[in-house]
Amino acid sequence: MTLTTTSRHATATGPLPEHVRVAVVGSGFSGIGTAVALQRAGIDDFVVLERAASLGGTWRDNSYPGAAVDVPSHLYSFSFAPKKDWSHVYSRQPEIQQYLEQVAADHGVLPHLHCGTDVVSGRWDDDALVWHLDTSRGTLTADVVVSGAGGLVEPHLPEVPGIETFAGPSFHSARWDHSVDLAGKRVAVVGTGASAAQFVPELQKISAKVVVFQRTPPWVLPRQDRAYSAREHRLQARVPGFLRLARGGQYAVREARLGVWTGGGRLRRLFEGQALEFLEQQVPDPELRARLTPDYALGCKRVIVSDDYLPALTQPNVEVVASPVTAVHPHAVVDADGTEHEVDVVVYGTGFRVMDIPLGHRLVGREGRTLREEWDRSGVQAHRGTTVAGFPNLFLLLGPNTALGHTSVVIMIEAQIGYVVEALRRMEETGAGAIEVRRSAQDAYNARLQEGLTGTVWNAGGCRSWYRDEQGRNFTLWPTRTSAFIRLMRRFDAESYELRSARRVPVPA
Amino acid sequence: MRTRSLATAGALAVAAGAVVARRRAAGRDSTPAPQPVPLPQGRVRTVTTEDGVDLHVEVSGTREPTATVVLAHGYVQSSRLWAGQVRDLLDARPDLAVVTYDHRGHGASGPTARDRATLEQLGRDLARVLEEVVPEGPVVLGGHSMGGMTIMALAEQRPELFGDRVVGVALVGTSSGGLDAVTYGLPGPVAGVVKRLLPVLNERAVRAEQAGRPRSVGAMDAWLVFSGAADPADVRTAMDVHRACTAETVAAFLPTFSDHDRVTALAALADVPVLIAAGDADRLCPIAHSHAMADALPTAELAVYPGAGHMVQMERRPEVSRRLLALVDRALARASRPVPAERTA
Structure with missing residues (x-):
């Protein structure tokens, strides 16, 4: 482990709390980014549950020789935590993992991080309006679950005999x-x-x-x-705005492409x-x-x-x-x-089971179905890549149709995190215990999105890819500029949701 | 006064025009039009009130239900506007019966004398409907707007009904009082003028109706009860229903809302599961009123639909239906709990 062990840098030890406002699952870019955003929003009652022994997500798991980003590091980093001394334009995995560890340490996230804690199962309680989570280190309830598992988690092996x-x-x-x-x-x-x-x-x-x-x-x-x-490192460190300009330039070039x-x-x-x-x-x-x-x-x-x-x-x-x-x-x-x-x-090197995250098989929503079962029924889809009808108080980061072919997904992650924080704020303001996207809103969103994908090279380019399912439906990619997604996510569309509060005495079984 | 009323009318006309334009633009959206809700096709009955008014009642679903849901509609409307929930309840729960009825002076029910056009009378009418149409079995009452106020009137008159007979209550787009302060989403002074004008305009419409000129219903009605994002088909259906309501009924019932102050009557509901559901863009029964009712009923479920207007059961049909079904479940689960044995002395 590369984390230092001063008290400021130590991860959480001891038992899990009985209840939290937010349970973040995963500690890669999504999980750490969410944790930082929660802190900044004044929400301190959260845990980050990480099944591995250390944080990092994708950038911990993929330690193969030569592992690196395919997008410049200035873009593949948090806008709120620019790194002034990346060693290369396209940085390597160990450096990226270290960057995440540094961000987590610098922003006081580590005390919330429980490693070696795998969410084994989860169930939405529609009376108490909480998630009941069972982990490898004990149970807890959470008002809200944020999944930082992304979409490329479980290795995929070819279906060949032997x-x-x-x-x-x-x-x-x-x-x-x-x-x-x-x-x-x-x-x-x-x-x-x-x-x-x-x-x-x-x-x-x-x-x-x-x-x-x-x-x-x-x-x-x-x-x-x-x-x-x-x-260059000196320039990046000392000249104000230099890094922002560099990042902005890289961003603009990619959007243009x-x-x-x-x-x-x-x-x-x-x-x-x-x-x-x-x-x-x-x-x-x-x-x-x-x-x-x-x-x-x-x-x-x-x-x-x-x-x-x-x-x-x-x-x-x-x-x-x-x-x-x-x-x-x-x-x-x-x-x-x-x-x-x-x-x-x-x-x-056969990739991953796309959007087939373990959590999807383990979280049971309001209608008694897992996310996986829901997606098997109605196709892999979400509302704005973040919320799913039938799953109150569950937010997915890098959910369906948020992946990109042209630039850094960290941009999408940050936009989604902003949306999640707004949703939490809205819940707080209105005293709502449950927030769930309406199916008609989710359907309308996905109809427009799929329209946007027709004619793109991903759908019409004459190839087979992990972007699409067996029916040819593109369930992974965002169809257009990231600026469009950023704009979309800037306003929390409360009219797409049902807000519920209940201080009801649970009905005995 | 005359200049002000013209200015008010002008302001309202501009507002209405803007709303109509926005709605037309919204109608060009690419979302597919939903199926129009068919008319309720229940078994028709007539219940005659103590003062001889014939109420049109429809009963749908199994003749041996595990529970009966009775739905009461709103002012100037009819049971037709609960059609979505009737359909959804019966589709999901073939073991239920659903009863809808038209209040006196509304829909297919008989007209009312002016002095009986009160929420108190509506409460008594509802009690009558229950006695005659659902003499046995658990009942879940649901009321929209004035229908919700009717349930509160019933609770005020007959609190003993709530618990064993009425096992659940849904208060949809309604209010427990304070309606005089509502400004309909208009600027304060304008609202003040409109409210002073309304009784005058109503009586004028009554006289016109008596002379053979039917009441006109238009963009203003739609603007009051729907949000800007409402489905045009729903708006058309509702306006058709509004148009069928006489000017006499409109004039007759208006005063009773000023007297509606029944938050204390909610105490009778404290032991039954309650659903409070409303849109936060409701201009007639502002969402704050639903919050007030929820505060008075700590164990009630409050469902808020941001962006939805007064006709929340139409604008959020699947969600409201789902909440109603969940209410029925909770009500039946509670009703079937064994009663704790009496403590002996």
Whole structure:
């Protein structure tokens, strides 16, 4: 653990309180951001429940070699806690985790943080208007639950036979087994997404052989990462407004690029041209290049931003198998032609079960259904990505249709947190014990949102991606500018909600 | 006085016009139009009051209900405007019966003498309906606006009914008193003028009606009882119902609201589950009145619908229906609790 243990920095010890106003689940960007915002709003009666031994969320879980942001760090940080000395434009995972720990410590969040506390089940009590939560360290009730679990939490493994039969070490990239020495080994990598694009170049340097199984080639754009110099650090620290300007500039550039994904095609074709040129520069071998050339629109799947992924694939110890994995044997991984590739280790860079958060299976709402059951019935959806009809007093951060293809999700997180704080304020002002979004409001919102997604490259780009479900419905992405979402979330739309207060004597069973 | 009344009329006309324009613009929204609620199709009965007024009653649902929900409507309206809840209650709970009726002078009920156009009389009428139509079994009473005030009048007259006979009460878009201070969402001085004018305008309309010119209902009525975001179909339905109410009834009942002061009558409800539901954009029974009733009933459930107007049961139909169903559940659960044994001396 990198946290210091002075009393100011110590996390909560001792038993959980019996009751809190707000239970925040998760301590990544969402959970920590919420905790800070609650403090600033004068709400002190909250806990942050973290199932792992330390905070960090995504940026603790994904410790694979080369793990880093794909968005500049000035953007991928809190607006209220700019970091003046990021080591690189695109910072690495350990530094990001440290940043979160620092923010938590600096803003007095740590005393509220209960680590090793997994929310095992939860039930909405419609008489007392509270959530009953069962955790691995005891039970508590909470007026309000804020889920900081995001949407990319549980590792997804491919549905191919034999995964359990592999004799050597195998693991998912988000559950990297650091005790396995990969030097000199033959490693199969399944998947060519954002994680694989980062760890494959690292594996290439040390492993004897890397066999990459690529179902669909990704589009790759240049990253142009670099270390910040000491002079730049001084500028960022001393010149007032410099950081804000830097962040603002990065933000504006990315918003301008949104047309690649949602626009008519000219901007996209420009970027496709650039990407194909980049591919040609980095991959001289025409046969390999052909295997790596996507046949769908740029942006349909998440774009890889990397300077070293493609060069790694050209190295003599790397083989790109342009086929999905069809089976795993005790000592080999089998491609679609039936060819067995003998390997010592298998690494699954196969992403996550999108929006299938554990909490979704464990929280039972007003109608006696879990969030998962509700979404199985009516599709994965929420109101403004934050509230769900049938689930009073539950707020999701980075819920359905808040993910982005073009810029930092921390922007979305902050907008949602502001909305949640406004909702809490409204409850306080009106003495409401329960606040629940109306189904008709949620339906109207989602109808408009889905309309906004039609014609975007994510829906119409001719690819299969984790953005969409089996029916092709895009349940992950926000369709337009983040500024539109920020504007939307700035005003709490009370007219979309039902507010209830009850000081009723519970009816005996 | 005449200039002021013209100015007032002018101001109201501008306000009404603005509202109509906003509503027309809102109607161009892309949200799909909901199904119009069909007319209640219950078994029709007539209950004759002690002074000979025939009340039109409709009974729907099973003939052997676990409970009967009786719904009372508001001033200038009719049981038609509870149709959404009637439908939703019966769809969700085939074990219930639902009774709606039209107050004297309203809907399909007979006219009333002026001196019987009071909330006290309406309370007695409700007692009569209960005796004749639901002689047995637990009853959940629901009242909107004047219908809620009727229930409070009943509670004032017959507090003993509440507990074993009436096992739950829903007070929807209503008030326990202080209506004279309500300004209908108009600026104070304008409201003052309007309220002084109303009885005069009402009598003028009565005379016109007697001369064969029916009462006109328009944008002003809609503006008073609906929020700007209301569904145009709901507004049309409600205005149709308003139009069917005579000027005589409008004039006859107006004075009784000034005398309505029944917060103490709420004490009779202290032992039964109560739902208080209202929109916070209600111009006729401001939300503060619902808060006041909730304060007087510490164990009541208060459901507030931000942005909804006076016709909250239409503007928030699924939510109000759901709250009503939950009330029925709570009422039945409490009613079926074993009574604690008497302590022997």
